[in-house]
Amino acid sequence: MSPAREGPGAGKALRRIGLYTALTLAALTFIYPFIWMASSTFKPPIEVGTLALIPADPTLDNYRTMWARAPFGRALLNSVLVATTITLAVLIFGSMTAYALARLHFRGRAALNTVTLAVLLVPGQLTLIPLYTLIVQLGWIDTYAALIVPYLFNATAILMMRQFFLQIPQSLIDAARMDGMSELRILFTIFWPLSKPVLSIVAIFTFMGSWNEVLWPLLVVREQQLMTLPQLLTVFALGGGAGTVGVSLAAAMVLVIPVVIAYMFLQRNFIESMAGAGIKG
């Protein structure tokens, strides 16, 4: 390398070292509390106050206590049932709506698009009370229906999928119609396989959103057997049922693990769609 190019080269290396140091510090700031939480669930009460990452005297007592004091197993099942049903429904009904809004011609389509968009502008808190009243009127308090039905459709998901569907070439739809497919079949056998990026991101957001929801379950479910995991956790921790910090943390851990697993499964598609990668036939 010529001396003339050495100067900027060295500067570049220095800048890179600085950048990586900063990024590493930032990453540590994010990851440390999580690791601390994970490790603290294995610490006896006396150790929880320390910042150490490795428990000196590891124990499973926190998990045992948690499991014994409240029906966390049942809550986990409830959460899985509710979040999975909602995610599947949002994907299926959402993509059907998105397909119609993006690719079918019918009277009132423009108006429907506007209405869907308008729904996004209404904050969830605003609909909370009318929705609650409705659920009470329907007699759905303390049922799965109360947890699931209000979330079966999602305007954000519809709009995201619609935007993606608009980019799929018309000739694929035409070819499929010539091949004899119904519109539903076109959606599920042509559009779905080509829309993995957007379907994954909608699936992850919907699943996480539903999984982490606390407020709504607190309003409509009072029976412990129907409670979702975060709800039970909140009731448990805030209600003093946990007793110790370690037990609370163990419950939080149970809450987090399924989301991490779901993320790991869909990570590739998730990052792909975050990076804005399209499809190309």
Place this chain on the structure above:
Amino acid sequence: MPSVSFDNVRKTFGATTVVEDFNLVIEDGELLVLVGGSGSGKSTILRMVAGLEDVTSGTIRIDQRDVTPLPPRERDVAMVFQDYGLYPHMTVRENLSLGLRLRKVGGQEIDRRVTWAAGMLGLAPLLNRKPKQLSGGQRQRVAMGRAMVREPKVFLFDEPLSNLDAGLRAQMRIEIGGLQRRLRTTTIYVTHDQVEAMTLGDRIVVLADGRIQQVGRPIELYRAPTNRFVAGFIGTPPMNFVEGVIEGQDGAAFAADGMRVLLPDKTTATHGRSERVTLGIRPEDLKVDPAGDSASVAETGAIRGRVVLVERLGGLSHLHLDVGSRPHRLMASVSNDQLPAVGETITVHVPSDRVHLFGADDRALR
């Protein structure tokens, strides 16, 4: 026996009429080309035959059966799309067989047809590939194969070659022509490229603004265009047009600034003197007259013009001539022997039977 017939077909999108008064009968086994510029309605007509667009009014029949209200799958037609429309996530074999599987054709029969089409199109080694792994020409063949395996009554081609480069386009054009002659399946072929239309079509329909301008065999359209649009659209390089009047002294002639062209005798009988007309001359009908001088211009109705540009194409050259004081630009397509130099004034003449005349309404005068 007519294979496809259109009866007063009309199509509107909102307030815009894209196809009007469309009446046509396509014979069994015929390759009919719909040609026109963008917005001429040619693709819309094709999509109406396919069932991908509704017909606003009128009737389309396939094998004498009214298919106007039927969905695509019940029409027994297969289509090849401009961008191929291959399913990106399926292999070539799956792309070819999907339509048959959806029609509940038996597995053995599907294998037989896929093997047959793949053999005919040279796709056999590519059956397990995805469209992404194929070249443009190969994708085009898969799209054709997908139409062939259906063994439909009618093939529809929607500008199938416009995404290919020039060399491949010429090759695929020959392949499509050969394939159609072997299969003898009625075919409607849409293109904006008049060379494709001329070389492929048994008959050509020239469209403009959603209306038929002329229907005929390629050579009829070339020799006897019915209006100025068809005359200008068919033939490369395009026909020269000069505005002027009909004069009669000793036989009728066309006169414009700086030029006089003798007309066939019958023109005099049907058209009055001093009528304003447009003269059309194909570049290849203009002959350079090496002995020509000013004297012969008056007698034979030759044209004298100054050469402003010579385009050498190899086998032929294009001469661009300025004729008259407020010059009309004419183009002559001539052989390469004795090419004049730029700036030289030369004499060209046109046989009177090769002259086209168009009236004020742009219709051909006969």
